Amino acid sequence: MPEDIEIKGLSVTVLTRKIKEMFDNNLFLSSVLVEGEISNFKRNSSGHLYFTLKDENAQIPAVMFKSAAQNLTFSPKDGDKVYVRGSVEVYEQGGKYQLYSYSMKEKGIGDLYQKFEALKKKLEGMGFFDKDIKKPLPKFPKNIALITSKTGAVIEDLKSIILKRSRFSDLTLYPTKVQGDDAKYSIIENIKKANNNPSIDVIIIARGGGSIEDLWPFNEEEVAIAIHESKKPIISAVGHETDFTIADFTADVRAATPSDAALIVVRDSIDLKNELDSLTLRLNKTFYNEIESLKQKFKHLMDSTTLKNPSRLLNDKKQSLDNLRDRLELLSPKSKLKKEKETLDNLSILLGSRYKNILDKDKHQHIILNEKLTLLNPLSVLDKGYSITYHNNTSLKSIDDIEIGDVIETRLKTGKIKSIVESKEN
Numbered sequence: 001m002p003e004d005i006e007i008k009g010l011s012v013t014v015l016t017r018k019i020k021e022m023f024d025n026n027l028f029l030s031s032v033l034v035e036g037e038i039s040n041f042k043r044n045s046s047g048h049l050y051f052t053l054k055d056e057n058a059q060i061p062a063v064m065f066k067s068a069a070q071n072l073t074f075s076p077k078d079g080d081k082v083y084v085r086g087s088v089e090v091y092e093q094g095g096k097y098q099l100y101s102y103s104m105k106e107k108g109i110g111d112l113y114q115k116f117e118a119l120k121k122k123l124e125g126m127g128f129f130d131k132d133i134k135k136p137l138p139k140f141p142k143n144i145a146l147i148t149s150k151t152g153a154v155i156e157d158l159k160s161i162i163l164k165r166s167r168f169s170d171l172t173l174y175p176t177k178v179q180g181d182d183a184k185y186s187i188i189e190n191i192k193k194a195n196n197n198p199s200i201d202v203i204i205i206a207r208g209g210g211s212i213e214d215l216w217p218f219n220e221e222e223v224a225i226a227i228h229e230s231k232k233p234i235i236s237a238v239g240h241e242t243d244f245t246i247a248d249f250t251a252d253v254r255a256a257t258p259s260d261a262a263l264i265v266v267r268d269s270i271d272l273k274n275e276l277d278s279l280t281l282r283l284n285k286t287f288y289n290e291i292e293s294l295k296q297k298f299k300h301l302m303d304s305t306t307l308k309n310p311s312r313l314l315n316d317k318k319q320s321l322d323n324l325r326d327r328l329e330l331l332s333p334k335s336k337l338k339k340e341k342e343t344l345d346n347l348s349i350l351l352g353s354r355y356k357n358i359l360d361k362d363k364h365q366h367i368i369l370n371e372k373l374t375l376l377n378p379l380s381v382l383d384k385g386y387s388i389t390y391h392n393n394t395s396l397k398s399i400d401d402i403e404i405g406d407v408i409e410t411r412l413k414t415g416k417i418k419s420i421v422e423s424k425e426n
Contacts, residue, residue, distance in 0.1 A: 023090050294373055
């Protein structure tokens with residue numbers, strides 16, 4: 001190989017990052033349940049737990065951060081047989097993969113976990129979790145279905161956050177049993193009811209945290225099928241941030257908590273107002289720039305020499321003709337002079353015609369520019385008998401922009417009228 005050829009390879013950082021992306025994009029590794037024995041257990045002063053999970057043939061390093069560790073119902077130690085739920089990710093700085101633990105249970109309550117993993121694997125193979133079948137959420141939902149218990153902190157949090165962030169969305173509660181053996185039937189029934197309601201735009205399925213037994217209705221296959229078959233987009237908000245259910249994987253969007261679901265489903269009215277203000281500013285600026293451009297063109301035409309003093313052009317030409325005539329009389333015989341005189345006379349006529357054409361063209365352009373300026377005037381429509389109605393200095397485009405009792409102002413050609421809204425109809 002020639003010595004002047006430079007060999008370029010991947011940097012360690014780039015290679016490690018590529019490997020990390022492969023782990024991050026693997027749905028199976030995003031939530032796994034691992035059974036093993038704890039060794040090399042260490043509780044850091046920060047509250048984070050570091051340990052190794054091993055069996056007879058392999059081991060994997062694991063970490064549980066303080067936010068998850070404080071939810072443990074027992075004190076782990078070396079030699080404990082446990083079930084750990086978490087995600088397998090790459091720790092770039094150390095160049096190794098490890099298990100990021102969300103929860104940990106002592107071995108002995110593993111039947112439900114095994115059932116969970118079996119159903120998860122089955123539904124994943126059937127394509128229930130595929131990203132390309134996830135339905136997008138509506139940007140501005142008018143009616144949001146809440147499938148949850150009619151009492152408790154969850155429904156109050158959802159109502160408080162959604163109604164505070166958006167005054168354009170209605171809430172329809174479908175009171176639902178969220179715990180117990182027959183809870184799954186209540187969940188399925190209300191998913192179908194919400195789908196049969198044509199006014200519903202999006203569905204939130206929610207409940208608070210609890211043990212795996214408490215959350216089990218949301219791990220039932222029948223519930224997953226109902227979510228999968230829903231024609232309306234569904235947000236699953238079941239349990240705490242570290243809790244994962246089959247409903248979470250099947251739903252179109254998973255929210256870490258019910259409060260997060262409320263933040264996801266509607267946009268803040270303040271953010272929307274800021275967006276509208278920005279668009280209005282841009283529109284006004286564009287309109288102003290267009291008007292200024294037309295003004296400059298009009299001024300340029302009005303300042304032109306031809307329009308200011310049209311006789312000047314003709315006088316200049318006449319003087320040139322006189323000078324040329326004098327030269328011809330001095331330099332040419334009489335017959336040639338006569339011929340040249342005829343030519344000059346014809347040229348004079350031609351110049352006069354061209355001057356008239358130029359003047360007519362400029363006048364026509366002036367008329368067109370005046371008409372454009374008139375059309376661009378937003379108040380010109382008032383001359384035709386129309387009116388514009390404002391509320392708080394903003395033109396009304398929909399009756400949804402006003403409420404009963406609001407003071408509105410109507411702009412006519414000859415003046416303004418102030419009114420109070422007594423009723424409104426769609």
